[in-house]
Amino acid sequence: MRLYIRAMDALVIKKLCKSFDDVPVVKGVDFAIKEGEIFGLLGPNGAGKSTTINMIAGVVRLGSGSITAFGYDNQKDYRYTRRMLGVVHQEIVIDNFFTVNQALRMHAGYYGVKDDPAWRHLLVDRLGLKPHLNKVMLKLSGGLKRRFMIAKALIHRPRLLILDEPTAGVDVELRHGLWAFVREINQQGTTILLTTHYLEEAEQMCDRVGIMNHGELIALENTQALIRRLANRQLSLWLDNPLLVPPAGLEQYSPKLKEEGMLLLLHLPSGEGAGPVLRKLTESGMRIRDVETEQSGLEEIFIHLTGLEGG
Numbered sequence: 001m002r003l004y005i006r007a008m009d010a011l012v013i014k015k016l017c018k019s020f021d022d023v024p025v026v027k028g029v030d031f032a033i034k035e036g037e038i039f040g041l042l043g044p045n046g047a048g049k050s051t052t053i054n055m056i057a058g059v060v061r062l063g064s065g066s067i068t069a070f071g072y073d074n075q076k077d078y079r080y081t082r083r084m085l086g087v088v089h090q091e092i093v094i095d096n097f098f099t100v101n102q103a104l105r106m107h108a109g110y111y112g113v114k115d116d117p118a119w120r121h122l123l124v125d126r127l128g129l130k131p132h133l134n135k136v137m138l139k140l141s142g143g144l145k146r147r148f149m150i151a152k153a154l155i156h157r158p159r160l161l162i163l164d165e166p167t168a169g170v171d172v173e174l175r176h177g178l179w180a181f182v183r184e185i186n187q188q189g190t191t192i193l194l195t196t197h198y199l200e201e202a203e204q205m206c207d208r209v210g211i212m213n214h215g216e217l218i219a220l221e222n223t224q225a226l227i228r229r230l231a232n233r234q235l236s237l238w239l240d241n242p243l244l245v246p247p248a249g250l251e252q253y254s255p256k257l258k259e260e261g262m263l264l265l266l267h268l269p270s271g272e273g274a275g276p277v278l279r280k281l282t283e284s285g286m287r288i289r290d291v292e293t294e295q296s297g298l299e300e301i302f303i304h305l306t307g308l309e310g311g
Contacts, residue, residue, distance in 0.1 A: 009068075010035040010160050010191040011056065016065035018051055025051050026063070027215040033160075035070075038182075038192040040202040040223070043212035044306050049195045050090055052212070053164050056193075057087045070159060083111045086158030090165040090195075092145050094137040100124075100148055101133040104155055111156040123151040126181050128174075143170045150178065154185070161185070163194040167201070179205060203227070203298040213306045223298065230301045234294045235274050237264040240287035247284065253277060268293075 011033040018026040026048040033039045043049050054060035056067055058078055067074040074081040095103050108115050124130050127147040167175040186192050196202055202209055203223060211219040242261030253266035268274060
């Protein structure tokens with residue numbers, strides 16, 4: 001048994017690497033998650049996110065590097081780390097021939113934890129599984145299977161909950177209900193690590209995000225600070241008189257005309273206000289009827305950082 005290394009760290013990953021058939025898929029990844037944090041690990045398909053999560057969960061061997069959960073090495077002290085983690089994998093993994101009730105009653109025992117009926121009933125209620133308790137998993141819809149997997153991951157009250165694309169292919173109602181429940185258990189002390197392709201979810205949910213691409217961690221920052229630092233703002237100018245071509249001298253703002261020349265779009269670089277360009281345009285005699293600004297969010301930053309502008 002190991003003493004806690006740092007009370008503030010729920011998870012510490014150092015120089016993590018993994019290859020399959022001599023092809024590197026995770027390349028020297030380093031990050032730490034603070035206890036009580038909601039942390040988003042983002043990246044396009046093939047970036048190495050799920051491989052990283054599977055190494056944290058202990059279902060894939062480490063190539064090199066180390067993973068520490070609440071001060072315990074997940075290789076040497078695997079019994080402790082498995083007990084502290086709850087994992088909802090991207091792929092649906094269920095026990096087809098057990099009922100929902102049977103599987104949940106048994107599952108805590110896999111972690112050496114006694115069944116807690118009050119906690120089990122709370123999970124069943126909050127995840128909408130009560131009407132389906134006596135159904136075998138084989139008879140459940142895809143959305144209900146996903147709900148069961150979330151309940152199963154939480155049944156032993158893990159200190160760190162890992163959600164790998166938990167809302168992929170599920171209905172809007174479940175997405176909203178799940179995130180409300182995730183916020184609730186996080187406020188009660190559970191640390192959350194999630195991956196999602198719904199970047200608006202990450203922007204709303206995550207205290208910090210790490211962005212992976214081609215096996216490397218290319219960004220790691222407070223979510224809102226990352227958006228403020230890298231986001232561009234779009235300035236929309238509605239004109240009194242149409243233009244045939246954008247005004248000269250605005251090349252740095254990537255000007256575009258729309259709405260038959262009545263709308264001029266300009267992109268303001270990060271940290272630059274709209275005042276200077278507006279003064280320049282009004283001094284040139286341009287008559288501006290209305291102005292709107294829109295700041296790019298995490299999705300636009302993600303696309304820019306991962307080079308996905310081309311599709």
